[in-house]
Amino acid sequence: MTLSDAPSGQATHAIRKADVLIVGGGLSGTLLAMQLLRLPGARHIVVVEPRAELGRGEAYSATELGHTLNGNAARMSVEPDDADDLTRWLQAHIAGGGWPESAVQPVPVAELFPPRGLFGLYAQQRLAQALAVGECNGSSLTHVRDEVVDLHTQAHGVRVTLKHGEPLQAGAAVLATGMFPAARTAQRQSSGLNAAALDPWNIDAMRALPVDARVLIIGSGLTMVDALESLNQAGHRGPIEVFSRHGLLPRVRRQPPVWEDFLSLAVHIRSPLQLLRELRRQCALAQARGIDWQAPLDTVRVHIPRLWSQASDAQRRQFVRHVRPWWESHHHRSPPQGDALLQRLIEEGRLTINAASLQGVDSSGLRIRLRYRGQSEAVWVQGDALINSTGIEYDWRRVDKALPRQLLQRGLILPGNLGLGIASDAGGAVLNAQAEPASRLFAMGPPLRGMWWESTAVTDVALQAKALAQRLVML
Structure with a gap:
């Protein structure tokens, strides 16, 4: 058994049917595939993911060392029954000459905050090991480089429509779509922020700015910390103004002693x-x-x-x-490296944090309309560049992508509690517009934010993947 990569329009006749089809090949989809491959029994798994690699998705495609996990290694294992798995992997990786920059951090490996790109490599290697285990059972995994734009449920399975390739059939499908970063997600109702703003992770675009540019950032959470690191990597030396409704910053993550549960x-x-x-x-x-x-x-x-x-x-x-x-x-605390940069910028007088709500963006993208806390009138603020760091868009009704739009229009999914993701039963079976659980359509990870509230961290997703895999093989 091998992991095959079938670009759109190629090899589709060989993979038109699957036992399980996973929509999304980021961390969520990869962990589910990993768990399915380890279980006894022969099955064919298809993962539809437009990126060239599985296991990275939005979160772990970062290439800059400064974009790190916001949890230390001891908290980020992809193995739900082995909390030390990432720590051991990092120890071996560092011993083999990988990540030499870790030497400047005089702490145990378990307390290191690895770069997100390195974590993506770890997830990929664990998937490769699962592929080897699955080979003994006659299982296979195919990566189709395409995008699912529609999905239909049938009596004994599902049928998905691809953006470029032929339709696929499967006994069951799982919506493992991961996160929709607000900065990279077209929205049906928008202030125009995305059209005007720079991507928080696009360092090349930031290098094109004047070195002393006045940068305005909307949002003060962890994405903002990433944006500061991107600006720092780009050589920016100008003033930065951050605006968010409450003006709150992420606390820095420390390593406290064990406390009673x-x-x-x-x-x-x-x-x-x-x-x-x-x-x-x-x-x-x-x-x-x-x-x-x-x-x-x-x-x-x-x-x-x-x-x-x-x-x-x-x-x-x-x-x-x-x-x-x-x-x-x-x-959701900041990694120490990110917090150190943030505090340095504040001490240098280059970074200011403001409690203000965004009211609008002008067509040039260089002026934003803000209402400061405690003020009744909004004012225009001028900058040289704008960054959208508002985090994740969980409301599928606002995401202007083909699959969420089609599933909502045809009542195959129900918006999650308080507009957070989509609704499901406790086992991940998606609820339709009549709140009835599907028999062949499931979801996991960030789409279930409304169900579990915390459904994005690695440990949460790993637990969901294990439980869902066991349910799927019983169908």
Whole structure:
């Protein structure tokens, strides 16, 4: 068995039928394929992904060393039953002469924050190992370099339409579409921001700017940290102004000591508000003992799916509207390298953070209309360049791509809770417009944000991939 790469229009007659068809070959689709290949039984898996490589997607296609994971190696294993897998892989990779830059970080390998491109290589190597395991069972995997633009469910499977190639048939299909970065996603309702803004990861475009250009950035989360690194790599030395609704910055990720899993004992906690009250109490208790407040916070992640799924719609809305910005800035923390750059720019007086909401963008893209917090009137702000760092677009109703648009129009999918991704049952079966679970269409990873809230981190996706693979082989 080999991994074959079939560009659009080529070799389609040999692969028109598959047992499982995976829409998307980023990390989510790759981890699912990896789990399927390891299970007993012969099956043919097709992954439709326009990129030349599987396992990278949007997140791990970065080539700059400065664009690192926002979690250290000990937190980023793709093996749900082996938290040290990435650490061991990194140790061997570094010992073999890879990533020599890691030597400047005097910390154990488990505490390193690898470049995202390097993590993509790790995922690809684990897929290659799974391919070797699958060979013993007669399984195969084909990568079709194309884009799925439509999908139809049938009595005993699905039929997908490709942008360039012939239609494919499969016993089941999985929407593993990954993230839709706001900066790279055409939106049906748009302020014109994307048309005017630079891509946060396009260093070549930033090199074309005057070295002292005044750069305006919309959004102050982790994508903004990436944009700062891109500007730094491009040699930019001018002023940078960041605008976001609340003006909150990601906290830096540290390595706190182990804290008791207080939520496993606090069975009375069932709502987001109860969680926040107890979490604040635990953080205060840790600080009183001279322990980093991040220690209690790091115990919460494993309980988030349960707490989110049992919360009422009203409680979820309250969390998203009032708590989400603070949760994101504390929970989705910046890697130390990114935070060090951010703090240096602030100390140099080159970076300013503003609490203001975007009201519009003029046609030139060099002026944006903002309403600062506490002000009733909006004002125009002039810059030399604009960057969209607003993060991820989870609402499929706003994503102007063929597949989401077609699936929504024909009622094959239902928007997720609060417009977060798409709806599914607890096992990943997609719900249609009548809230009925599909028998042959599934989803995993970021599309299930509304179902589990945290559905984007490597550990979350790895667990979903293992569970879904076991369900798929039972069809």
